[in-house]
Amino acid sequence: MQKQKQKKVNNQSGAAMLISIVFFLFISLAIISGLVSPSIREFKNANVDLNSKKSFFLAESGSEDAFYRILKNKIIGTSEIITLDSNSTTTTITTLESGEKQIMSLGDVSNYQRQTGIKLSAGSGVSFNYGVQVGQGGINLSGSGTVNGNVYANGPITGDSSAIITGTAISANSPAILANQSNGSGIPSYDVAFGNTTNTQDIAQSFQVTTESPLNKIQLYIKKIGNPSNATIKIVNDANGSPGTNILASGTLSSSSVSTSYGWIDVSFTSNPLFNVGTTYWLVVDASSFSSKYYTIGASNDGYINGIGKIGKVGGTWNNTIPLGLDYYFSIYLGGLTGLIEGNSHSEWNQLHVGTISGSAQAHTVNYTNATGNIYCQTGTGNNKSCVSQTDPTYIAFPVSEANILQWKAEAEAGGVYNGNYSVGWAGATLGPKKIIGNLTVSGGGILNVTGRLWVTGEITLNGGGTIKLYSSYGSNDEVIISDDEVSISGGGHASGSGVEGSYIMMFSTSTESDAMLISGGAGAVIAYAPFGTITISGGAALKEATGYRIIVSGGSSITYESGLTNNNFSSGPSGSWVVEEWGEK
Structure with a gap:
């Protein structure tokens, strides 16, 4: 019998190939890891950088929001939180001993924080931020009286159903009792x-x-x-x-x-x-x-x-x-009275209209008022909306100080003194700076070209088509004419700036009387200012801004606020508002 041949199996066959594959795999993973790790690190770094930038711009938004509110005299607390896309910035406003304001805003995005700050100082001048600013005497609108802009009052705001305030109306509490x-x-x-x-x-x-x-x-x-x-x-x-x-x-x-x-x-x-x-x-x-x-x-x-x-x-x-x-x-x-906005009718069917374009009503008490925006109040009745609770508005000072008034008078007197009443008729005249010890009258279609500040110790009367205007050299600047008595504009009387956009003339009365300023059927590019007395605007008169202890608007008259009034540039003296001293990351 033939002896069978036995075949020997080699169990080591393919080992070298397997080792090669494993070795190749490890080499590949090492190469891939070497390539991916920097990418991951770069992605993480980019994400950190993105969140950091988000935090910075969020902080900037908080600073800018606070700065805007301060500049526009809008209500703002000492601390504000703004939330955007689930991230937040906390802004704090501090008044320093020097009178400067410090705005600090801390942005926080996924625990990455950046902080920005602004330091503001008060500008030496006048800034009008409202169509009407009124003292504790308050404002009353009737007979289709209209304010095209915002109203801030340290006293009551009242009006009938024909009266309109197109912006926000704020009635602050008067100073402490x-x-x-x-x-x-x-x-x-x-x-x-x-x-x-x-x-x-x-x-x-x-x-x-x-x-x-x-x-x-x-x-x-x-x-x-x-x-x-x-x-x-x-x-x-x-x-x-x-x-x-x-x-x-x-x-x-x-x-x-x-x-x-x-x-x-x-x-x-x-x-x-x-x-x-x-x-x-x-x-x-x-x-x-x-x-x-x-x-x-x-x-x-x-x-x-x-x-x-x-x-x-x-x-x-x-x-x-x-x-x-x-x-x-x-x-x-x-003093010690709480703010009030109220319709004179005392009827929910004939309400005072506030914010007809955009705006809210804000006072401790709001009654018989129809507002487009929210009604912020502690108590209210007869309104178109329920009260939304917030801190009561606070008293704010007028934009012109006693120091401003004294400076203006001194500058007028430096130009010389005219003794007696000064009248301008059809022939016209050019005057200023000058102090007039007597009355000033412009009538008969005459034009008084103002070349400098005027201070009149008596009355100022502008009627019969008379015009007071600033000389063309004023450009976009403004001027003030002061009376220690009554200011009356009627019968087609007109006052205006230089003719350049943004130029205004301020008619200023220091009288404490109920007829400190009477404006009827005239006006122009005029700022009416009577901080101690009453301004009465009637007969379809139209002007640009009014500030007074008490203001009465009736007979289809209107006050139309213009943005240029936020920073008035008088030829000398006031130029207004807050000045940025520092702005940057802290």
Whole structure:
């Protein structure tokens, strides 16, 4: 039998190939890793750089937003948070000891933070940021009176259903309540009984205030005998050294709030009249007469220098006190009123219109108002929207300071003094800088070309087609004409800048009267300014900006704000707003 051949299998076959493949694989992975790792690092670095840049631009957005709000006098807190695409920037605004403002904005994107900062200083000048800025006297619009722009008031904003404010309307709370006039403390030297006989039925105390501000309340240091009836408290005018008959405000002294021992009793009023500095007013307590039920008020002898006490009867005879020269214990409180925006109709069907183009209504109390934007208030009724709660707007100062006024007057006087009334007729004239001790009248179609600042100690009257305009050399700059008395523009009277866009003329009155500025059926490129008195705009008059203690707009008149007013350039002096001192990353 043939011996079978045995075949030997080589178990090591292919090992070299496998080793080669594995080796090649490791080499490939090493090469790939070497190529991919830098790419991954670059991707991570790019992502960090992107987030860092996002954080920087987010911080810049916060700084710019705060700067814009400050520049435009918009409401902004000391700290603001802006969120964009789930990322945020926190902006803080700090007022430094020097009066400068520091804006710091910290951007945060995926925990990558960048911070930018701006330092602002106040510019030496005037910046008008509202179509109307009004003091504690407030503004009232009626008869299709219109403000094309924003309104900021340190007093009430009221109007009828035909009135329109196209932008935002803000009524701020007035300054904190303050006892402007007061007499008496401690145990009274004298006790004066009243309401016990006909001849001593009522008492009255005269006074003068030192600050123009609305009446808030009064206090009396008083007690009662028995249980007298309530008494009426009145604020009236002066009539030859005695109380007059013109009632400015009234309130009620509740007998139940008065005890048989002396105490200070508050009395509030149904209206809040504005008091003029240097004007005598009377506080009158009008009581009933009953021999066993009456009041007693504390008094001192010559303790109060701005008035005097009297006793008698309302509608009858007023007599001096016994002894002569007594002053009652009293206090007059001014200010402290909350902001108010209200439709005069007191009807939800005839509301005051605010923000007809774009804007909101902002005040502590908003009543009978129709707003396109939000209504920010603490209380409200009869509105087209519910209140959105936010911090009440705060008092802001007027853009022109007393120092500005004194500087302007000095610059006018430096150009010489004209004694007597100055009249311009059809022949026209060129004038300025100059101080006029007398009145200034432009009428009969005449043109007064202004070549410098003017200060008129008397009245300024512009009527009969008369024109006051700035000389062409002013270019885009502005000028101010000051009157220490009434300014009247009527009968086609017109005032304007140089004719170059952005040039304005400011008609300025320092009068404290209710007729400080009367503008009817005229105006032009005019800024009307009466910080201590009332501006009345009627008869279809049109002007560019108005700032006054009180403003009344009626008869189809309008105020149309222009953006150029945010930075007025007067030929000397004011030029306005905040100046950037520093801006960069911190």
